Amino acid sequence: MASDKIITVDHLTKRFGVFTAVDAITFDVHKGEIFGFLGANGAGKTTAMRMLCGLSMPTSGKATVAGYDVYTQNEQIKKSIGYMSQKFSLYEDLTVKENMQLYGGIYGKSNAFIKEKTAFILEHLHLQDEANKLVGSLPLGWKQKLAFSVAIFHEPEIVFLDEPTGGVDPVTRREFWNMIYQAADNGITIFVTTHYMDEAEYCNRVSIMVDGKVEALDTPAMLKQQYQSATMDDVFLKLARKATRSGD
Numbered sequence: 001m002a003s004d005k006i007i008t009v010d011h012l013t014k015r016f017g018v019f020t021a022v023d024a025i026t027f028d029v030h031k032g033e034i035f036g037f038l039g040a041n042g043a044g045k046t047t048a049m050r051m052l053c054g055l056s057m058p059t060s061g062k063a064t065v066a067g068y069d070v071y072t073q074n075e076q077i078k079k080s081i082g083y084m085s086q087k088f089s090l091y092e093d094l095t096v097k098e099n100m101q102l103y104g105g106i107y108g109k110s111n112a113f114i115k116e117k118t119a120f121i122l123e124h125l126h127l128q129d130e131a132n133k134l135v136g137s138l139p140l141g142w143k144q145k146l147a148f149s150v151a152i153f154h155e156p157e158i159v160f161l162d163e164p165t166g167g168v169d170p171v172t173r174r175e176f177w178n179m180i181y182q183a184a185d186n187g188i189t190i191f192v193t194t195h196y197m198d199e200a201e202y203c204n205r206v207s208i209m210v211d212g213k214v215e216a217l218d219t220p221a222m223l224k225q226q227y228q229s230a231t232m233d234d235v236f237l238k239l240a241r242k243a244t245r246s247g248d
C-alpha cells in the first residue's frame, strides 16, 4: 500500500556533548498536512527542524523527508523542501524581483519558469509596483508574505516555516495563514513552528515539545479534549508548565 507519509521520524535524537536537545522524538507527517510544531523556548524545535532539513546530523534515531534519509541524502532533501525563518529569509539589499530570480536560479529553474512564476507572485501579492524596490524598504508583513512565496518558488513538496509570522499584527498573520492554506490545497506539506496559539488552532495536527520530547500530538480539537481545555493556549500552558528548561 502506498504511504502518504512525507516525513517519518523515529526516535530522532540530538545531543550537544552531554546535553540532549532533542530526545528520541517519534512522529509522522502526512502529505498535504499542516503540521504545527510547538514548544516553549529551548524545547528543541529548531534543533529538530534543522535535522529534518538536512542541515544538522542527528546523534541517533531515524528520519526520512520526502522519502530521503536525513543521514545520507541531505542534498536531495534540500532540493525537495522550502525553508523560511523569521531570522533568515530574503536579501534586503536586492529588489523584490531580484530575490525571486536569485532563488529560482539557485534551484536550477529555467528563465521561462522564473519569469512566469515571478509575474504570478507579484500579481498574487499585489506587489507589481514594488517589483523593483529593495526588499529592505517593504513593511515586515509584506516581507513575510514574499519570503513565503519565495520559499515555495521552486514548488517543493514540503515547506518548513520557523516562526514565520513573528512581530506582525493579527490581521496580517491571518492573511499569511490564508497563503499557507492555499499552498496546502496545492499539495504542499506545511511544517510550522509558532508561539501564537491562535495559529496552532489553524493546524491539522499539532505536536508539543517539552524538554526535548514530544509530549503531545493530535488535532487541536482532540488535544483540547484530552487536556480538558477550552483553548490551545490552555493546553500549551498545562504542558509547558512541566518544562524544566528555560531556553536561551
Ligand SMILES: Nc1ncnc2c1ncn2[C@@H]1O[C@H](COP(=O)(O)OP(=O)(O)OP(=O)(O)O)[C@@H](O)[C@H]1O
Pocket (backbone or CB within 6 Å): 016, 019, 021, 039, 040, 041, 042, 043, 044, 045, 046, 047, 048, 245, 247, 248
Ligand atoms: N549548537 C548547540 N550547542 C549546544 N546547545 C545547543 C545548540 N543548539 C541548541 N542548543 C540548546 O538546545 C536546546 C534546544 O534549543 P532549540 O533552539 O532547538 O529550541 P527551540 O525550541 O527552537 O527554542 P526557541 O523557541 O527559543 O527557538 C536549548 O537549550 C539550546 O540552548
